[in-house]
Amino acid sequence: MDIGFYFTNLFTDFGSTILSVITASYVIAAIGLNIHFGFTGLLNIGQAGFMLIGAYGFAITVRFTQNFWLGVVVALVGAVLFALALGLPTLKLRGDYLAIVTIAAAEIVRLIGDNQLLAPFTGGTFGIPGSAFSKPFAALSPLPQIGLFQIGPYNYPFTEGDSWWLRIVAWSLVAVCIAISFLLVRSPWGRVLRGIREDEDAVRSLGKNVTVYKTQSLVIGGLFGAVAGIVNVLATSVSADAMGRTLTFELYTCLLLGGAATVFGPLLGTFLYWLVLVFLRDSIGFWVPSSVLSQQQIPQVTWIVVGIGLMLLVIFRPQGILGNKKELAFGD
16 A cells, blocks of 8 residues: 555645635535524524525526626525525524424425426526536636646636636635624624523513514525525536535534634634545545445445534534533533
8 A cells, every 4th residue: 555645645635625615615604504503592404595595596597697796696685585584483483493494494495496397497406507607707707718727736727617716716705704704793783692592581681672683693694605505506516405404414513513603613613524524535445445345335434424423522522623612512
Protein backbone atom coordinates (compact mmCIF):
# COMPACT_ATOMS: atom_id res chain seq x y z
CA MET A 1 0.00 0.00 0.00
CA ASP A 2 1.26 3.47 -0.92
CA ILE A 3 0.79 5.50 2.29
CA GLY A 4 1.99 8.66 0.53
CA PHE A 5 -0.73 8.31 -2.08
CA TYR A 6 -3.33 7.84 0.66
CA PHE A 7 -2.40 11.04 2.49
CA THR A 8 -2.03 13.05 -0.72
CA ASN A 9 -5.43 11.91 -1.93
CA LEU A 10 -6.99 12.51 1.49
CA PHE A 11 -5.78 16.09 1.82
CA THR A 12 -6.68 16.84 -1.79
CA ASP A 13 -10.21 15.65 -1.07
CA PHE A 14 -10.26 17.74 2.12
CA GLY A 15 -9.43 20.84 0.09
CA SER A 16 -12.00 20.17 -2.60
CA THR A 17 -14.61 19.69 0.13
CA ILE A 18 -13.75 23.02 1.75
CA LEU A 19 -14.04 24.74 -1.65
CA SER A 20 -17.23 22.91 -2.59
CA VAL A 21 -20.37 24.88 -3.45
CA ILE A 22 -22.47 22.14 -1.82
CA THR A 23 -20.60 22.70 1.44
CA ALA A 24 -21.34 26.43 1.18
CA SER A 25 -25.05 25.72 0.63
CA TYR A 26 -25.10 23.53 3.75
CA VAL A 27 -23.52 26.32 5.79
CA ILE A 28 -26.14 28.85 4.66
CA ALA A 29 -29.02 26.43 5.32
CA ALA A 30 -27.59 25.57 8.75
CA ILE A 31 -27.40 29.29 9.60
CA GLY A 32 -31.13 29.53 8.85
CA LEU A 33 -31.79 26.46 10.97
CA ASN A 34 -29.76 28.05 13.75
CA ILE A 35 -32.11 31.05 13.71
CA HIS A 36 -35.05 28.65 14.06
CA PHE A 37 -33.73 26.10 16.51
CA GLY A 38 -30.62 27.54 18.13
CA PHE A 39 -31.85 31.03 18.92
CA THR A 40 -35.66 30.70 18.96
CA GLY A 41 -36.13 27.09 20.05
CA LEU A 42 -38.34 26.16 17.09
CA LEU A 43 -37.93 22.46 16.34
CA ASN A 44 -38.15 22.84 12.58
CA ILE A 45 -37.61 19.52 10.79
CA GLY A 46 -38.52 21.00 7.42
CA GLN A 47 -35.58 23.21 6.44
CA ALA A 48 -35.19 21.12 3.29
CA GLY A 49 -38.66 22.34 2.31
CA PHE A 50 -37.46 25.94 2.31
CA MET A 51 -34.46 24.90 0.20
CA LEU A 52 -36.79 23.19 -2.29
CA ILE A 53 -39.06 26.24 -2.46
CA GLY A 54 -36.04 28.40 -3.23
CA ALA A 55 -34.61 25.94 -5.73
CA TYR A 56 -37.85 25.43 -7.66
CA GLY A 57 -38.88 29.08 -7.52
CA PHE A 58 -35.52 30.14 -8.90
CA ALA A 59 -35.07 27.39 -11.48
CA ILE A 60 -38.59 27.51 -12.94
CA THR A 61 -38.59 31.31 -13.19
CA VAL A 62 -35.17 31.51 -14.82
CA ARG A 63 -35.96 28.59 -17.11
CA PHE A 64 -38.95 30.40 -18.63
CA THR A 65 -37.79 34.03 -18.39
CA GLN A 66 -33.97 33.77 -18.52
CA ASN A 67 -33.93 36.53 -15.87
CA PHE A 68 -31.59 35.68 -13.00
CA TRP A 69 -32.69 38.42 -10.61
CA LEU A 70 -36.38 37.73 -11.16
CA GLY A 71 -35.67 34.10 -10.27
CA VAL A 72 -33.99 35.16 -7.01
CA VAL A 73 -36.93 37.41 -6.10
CA VAL A 74 -39.48 34.67 -6.83
CA ALA A 75 -37.49 32.19 -4.72
CA LEU A 76 -37.32 34.56 -1.75
CA VAL A 77 -40.97 35.56 -1.99
CA GLY A 78 -41.91 31.89 -2.21
CA ALA A 79 -39.93 31.17 0.97
CA VAL A 80 -41.69 34.03 2.80
CA LEU A 81 -45.14 32.81 1.73
CA PHE A 82 -44.25 29.23 2.69
CA ALA A 83 -43.08 30.41 6.11
CA LEU A 84 -46.26 32.40 6.68
CA ALA A 85 -48.51 29.57 5.50
CA LEU A 86 -46.61 27.16 7.72
CA GLY A 87 -46.12 29.40 10.73
CA LEU A 88 -49.30 31.37 11.30
CA PRO A 89 -51.51 28.36 12.08
CA THR A 90 -48.84 26.23 13.79
CA LEU A 91 -46.44 28.37 15.83
CA LYS A 92 -48.60 28.04 18.92
CA LEU A 93 -47.63 24.38 18.89
CA ARG A 94 -44.60 23.33 20.90
CA GLY A 95 -41.92 20.69 20.71
CA ASP A 96 -42.77 17.46 18.96
CA TYR A 97 -46.02 18.78 17.47
CA LEU A 98 -44.25 21.57 15.57
CA ALA A 99 -41.63 19.08 14.40
CA ILE A 100 -44.34 16.83 12.93
CA VAL A 101 -46.00 19.75 11.13
CA THR A 102 -42.75 21.04 9.61
CA ILE A 103 -41.52 17.66 8.40
CA ALA A 104 -44.94 16.99 6.88
CA ALA A 105 -44.89 20.37 5.09
CA ALA A 106 -41.43 19.66 3.66
CA GLU A 107 -42.63 16.25 2.45
CA ILE A 108 -45.62 17.88 0.74
CA VAL A 109 -43.26 20.19 -1.15
CA ARG A 110 -41.07 17.24 -2.15
CA LEU A 111 -44.01 15.18 -3.37
CA ILE A 112 -45.38 18.11 -5.37
CA GLY A 113 -41.97 18.45 -7.01
CA ASP A 114 -41.99 14.74 -7.89
CA ASN A 115 -45.54 14.84 -9.27
CA GLN A 116 -45.48 13.91 -12.95
CA LEU A 117 -48.56 16.06 -13.66
CA LEU A 118 -46.35 19.09 -12.99
CA ALA A 119 -43.42 17.74 -15.00
CA PRO A 120 -43.60 20.56 -17.61
CA PHE A 121 -42.67 22.93 -14.78
CA THR A 122 -40.83 20.90 -12.12
CA GLY A 123 -39.45 18.12 -14.29
CA GLY A 124 -41.20 15.54 -12.12
CA THR A 125 -38.98 12.73 -10.92
CA PHE A 126 -36.30 13.70 -13.46
CA GLY A 127 -35.98 17.23 -12.08
CA ILE A 128 -34.66 20.28 -13.92
CA PRO A 129 -31.14 20.07 -15.38
CA GLY A 130 -28.74 22.85 -14.48
CA SER A 131 -28.28 23.79 -18.13
CA ALA A 132 -31.90 25.00 -18.19
CA PHE A 133 -31.34 27.85 -15.71
CA SER A 134 -27.60 28.38 -15.12
CA LYS A 135 -26.73 30.50 -18.18
CA PRO A 136 -28.08 33.84 -16.86
CA PHE A 137 -25.97 33.38 -13.73
CA ALA A 138 -22.90 32.56 -15.80
CA ALA A 139 -23.51 35.69 -17.90
CA LEU A 140 -22.95 37.81 -14.76
CA SER A 141 -19.41 36.48 -14.32
CA PRO A 142 -16.50 38.92 -14.80
CA LEU A 143 -14.27 35.89 -15.38
CA PRO A 144 -13.71 34.38 -18.83
CA GLN A 145 -16.74 32.46 -20.03
CA ILE A 146 -14.72 29.50 -21.24
CA GLY A 147 -11.58 27.74 -20.12
CA LEU A 148 -10.21 26.14 -16.96
CA PHE A 149 -8.12 27.58 -14.17
CA GLN A 150 -5.94 25.49 -11.89
CA ILE A 151 -4.85 26.26 -8.33
CA GLY A 152 -2.68 23.44 -7.05
CA PRO A 153 -4.58 20.19 -7.59
CA TYR A 154 -7.90 21.99 -8.08
CA ASN A 155 -8.84 22.56 -11.69
CA TYR A 156 -12.29 24.05 -12.35
CA PRO A 157 -13.91 26.06 -15.16
CA PHE A 158 -13.79 29.82 -14.87
CA THR A 159 -17.54 30.30 -15.28
CA GLU A 160 -19.39 27.30 -16.66
CA GLY A 161 -21.13 24.81 -14.35
CA ASP A 162 -19.46 24.01 -11.03
CA SER A 163 -16.98 26.83 -11.53
CA TRP A 164 -14.65 29.23 -9.72
CA TRP A 165 -17.22 31.97 -10.31
CA LEU A 166 -19.88 29.97 -8.50
CA ARG A 167 -17.47 29.18 -5.66
CA ILE A 168 -16.61 32.86 -5.22
CA VAL A 169 -20.29 33.82 -5.10
CA ALA A 170 -21.26 30.93 -2.81
CA TRP A 171 -18.61 31.60 -0.18
CA SER A 172 -19.20 35.36 -0.40
CA LEU A 173 -22.84 34.62 0.42
CA VAL A 174 -21.69 32.51 3.37
CA ALA A 175 -19.75 35.50 4.72
CA VAL A 176 -22.75 37.81 4.21
CA CYS A 177 -25.12 35.35 5.93
CA ILE A 178 -22.77 34.97 8.91
CA ALA A 179 -22.55 38.77 9.22
CA ILE A 180 -26.34 39.11 9.06
CA SER A 181 -26.75 36.39 11.68
CA PHE A 182 -24.20 38.10 13.92
CA LEU A 183 -26.03 41.43 13.73
CA LEU A 184 -29.48 39.90 14.21
CA VAL A 185 -28.77 37.80 17.27
CA ARG A 186 -26.96 40.65 19.04
CA SER A 187 -29.79 43.09 18.43
CA PRO A 188 -32.73 43.63 20.83
CA TRP A 189 -34.75 41.43 18.47
CA GLY A 190 -32.24 38.63 18.90
CA ARG A 191 -32.34 38.92 22.68
CA VAL A 192 -36.12 38.50 22.56
CA LEU A 193 -35.63 35.31 20.52
CA ARG A 194 -33.30 33.94 23.19
CA GLY A 195 -35.88 34.78 25.81
CA ILE A 196 -38.56 32.93 23.85
CA ARG A 197 -36.29 29.89 23.64
CA GLU A 198 -35.74 29.90 27.41
CA ASP A 199 -39.24 30.80 28.62
CA GLU A 200 -41.79 32.18 26.20
CA ASP A 201 -44.38 32.68 28.94
CA ALA A 202 -42.03 35.06 30.72
CA VAL A 203 -41.46 36.97 27.46
CA ARG A 204 -45.20 37.12 26.87
CA SER A 205 -45.70 38.53 30.37
CA LEU A 206 -43.42 41.43 29.40
CA GLY A 207 -45.86 42.42 26.66
CA LYS A 208 -44.04 40.88 23.70
CA ASN A 209 -46.08 39.22 20.96
CA VAL A 210 -44.37 35.84 20.96
CA THR A 211 -46.21 34.58 17.87
CA VAL A 212 -45.05 37.57 15.81
CA TYR A 213 -41.42 37.04 16.87
CA LYS A 214 -41.62 33.33 16.09
CA THR A 215 -43.10 34.09 12.67
CA GLN A 216 -40.33 36.60 11.95
CA SER A 217 -37.75 34.00 12.98
CA LEU A 218 -39.34 31.36 10.75
CA VAL A 219 -39.39 33.77 7.79
CA ILE A 220 -35.78 34.90 8.19
CA GLY A 221 -34.44 31.37 8.69
CA GLY A 222 -36.53 30.26 5.72
CA LEU A 223 -34.96 32.97 3.56
CA PHE A 224 -31.53 31.60 4.41
CA GLY A 225 -32.83 28.17 3.40
CA ALA A 226 -34.09 29.50 0.06
CA VAL A 227 -30.72 31.12 -0.68
CA ALA A 228 -29.03 27.81 0.16
CA GLY A 229 -31.38 26.04 -2.25
CA ILE A 230 -30.44 28.42 -5.06
CA VAL A 231 -26.72 27.97 -4.42
CA ASN A 232 -27.09 24.20 -4.22
CA VAL A 233 -28.88 23.76 -7.54
CA LEU A 234 -26.58 26.14 -9.41
CA ALA A 235 -23.85 23.59 -8.74
CA THR A 236 -25.95 20.57 -9.72
CA SER A 237 -29.59 20.38 -10.82
CA VAL A 238 -33.03 20.56 -9.24
CA SER A 239 -34.23 17.25 -7.84
CA ALA A 240 -36.93 16.97 -5.19
CA ASP A 241 -35.54 13.73 -3.78
CA ALA A 242 -32.10 15.31 -3.28
CA MET A 243 -33.63 17.69 -0.71
CA GLY A 244 -35.74 15.33 1.35
CA ARG A 245 -35.87 14.39 5.04
CA THR A 246 -32.27 13.21 5.05
CA LEU A 247 -31.00 16.68 4.16
CA THR A 248 -32.68 18.30 7.16
CA PHE A 249 -31.12 15.76 9.52
CA GLU A 250 -27.73 16.37 7.90
CA LEU A 251 -28.19 20.08 8.60
CA TYR A 252 -29.03 19.32 12.23
CA THR A 253 -25.87 17.23 12.44
CA CYS A 254 -23.81 20.17 11.13
CA LEU A 255 -25.51 22.58 13.54
CA LEU A 256 -25.22 20.40 16.63
CA LEU A 257 -21.62 19.49 15.86
CA GLY A 258 -20.49 23.10 15.60
CA GLY A 259 -22.77 24.40 18.33
CA ALA A 260 -26.34 25.64 18.15
CA ALA A 261 -27.00 29.24 19.28
CA THR A 262 -23.51 30.28 18.15
CA VAL A 263 -22.72 32.45 15.16
CA PHE A 264 -19.87 30.34 13.78
CA GLY A 265 -21.23 26.96 14.86
CA PRO A 266 -22.93 26.24 11.50
CA LEU A 267 -19.70 26.99 9.61
CA LEU A 268 -17.44 24.90 11.83
CA GLY A 269 -19.97 22.08 12.11
CA THR A 270 -20.47 21.85 8.35
CA PHE A 271 -16.73 21.77 7.72
CA LEU A 272 -16.22 19.01 10.29
CA TYR A 273 -19.22 17.04 9.06
CA TRP A 274 -17.98 16.91 5.47
CA LEU A 275 -14.36 16.35 6.44
CA VAL A 276 -15.35 13.39 8.62
CA LEU A 277 -17.37 11.94 5.73
CA VAL A 278 -14.42 12.34 3.37
CA PHE A 279 -11.99 10.86 5.91
CA LEU A 280 -14.19 7.82 6.54
CA ARG A 281 -14.88 7.25 2.85
CA ASP A 282 -11.22 7.52 1.80
CA SER A 283 -9.88 5.59 4.78
CA ILE A 284 -12.33 2.70 4.51
CA GLY A 285 -11.80 2.54 0.76
CA PHE A 286 -8.01 2.43 1.19
CA TRP A 287 -7.57 0.23 4.25
CA VAL A 288 -10.48 -2.20 4.03
CA PRO A 289 -10.16 -4.86 1.28
CA SER A 290 -12.88 -4.94 -1.36
CA SER A 291 -13.53 -8.57 -0.38
CA VAL A 292 -14.77 -7.26 3.00
CA LEU A 293 -16.61 -4.10 1.86
CA SER A 294 -17.58 -3.29 -1.71
CA GLN A 295 -17.62 0.26 -3.07
CA GLN A 296 -21.41 0.25 -2.79
CA GLN A 297 -21.25 -0.67 0.91
CA ILE A 298 -18.72 1.99 1.93
CA PRO A 299 -21.25 4.88 2.00
CA GLN A 300 -23.61 2.78 4.13
CA VAL A 301 -20.90 2.09 6.70
CA THR A 302 -19.92 5.76 6.63
CA TRP A 303 -23.47 6.84 7.47
CA ILE A 304 -23.64 4.28 10.29
CA VAL A 305 -20.48 5.70 11.86
CA VAL A 306 -21.73 9.28 11.47
CA GLY A 307 -25.07 8.33 13.04
CA ILE A 308 -23.34 6.76 16.04
CA GLY A 309 -21.15 9.84 16.33
CA LEU A 310 -24.21 12.11 16.35
CA MET A 311 -25.83 10.08 19.13
CA LEU A 312 -22.66 10.27 21.22
CA LEU A 313 -22.45 14.01 20.55
CA VAL A 314 -26.00 14.62 21.78
CA ILE A 315 -25.39 12.47 24.87
CA PHE A 316 -21.97 13.73 25.96
CA ARG A 317 -21.63 17.20 24.43
CA PRO A 318 -25.08 18.48 23.45
CA GLN A 319 -23.88 22.08 23.19
CA GLY A 320 -21.48 21.18 20.36
CA ILE A 321 -17.90 22.38 19.99
CA LEU A 322 -18.51 26.13 20.29
CA GLY A 323 -21.73 26.08 22.30
CA ASN A 324 -22.31 26.98 25.94
CA LYS A 325 -23.84 24.14 27.93
CA LYS A 326 -25.53 26.58 30.30
CA GLU A 327 -27.27 28.24 27.37
CA LEU A 328 -28.36 25.23 25.32
CA ALA A 329 -28.46 21.56 26.25
CA PHE A 330 -30.85 18.74 25.56
CA GLY A 331 -32.91 17.52 28.43
CA ASP A 332 -32.25 20.52 30.72
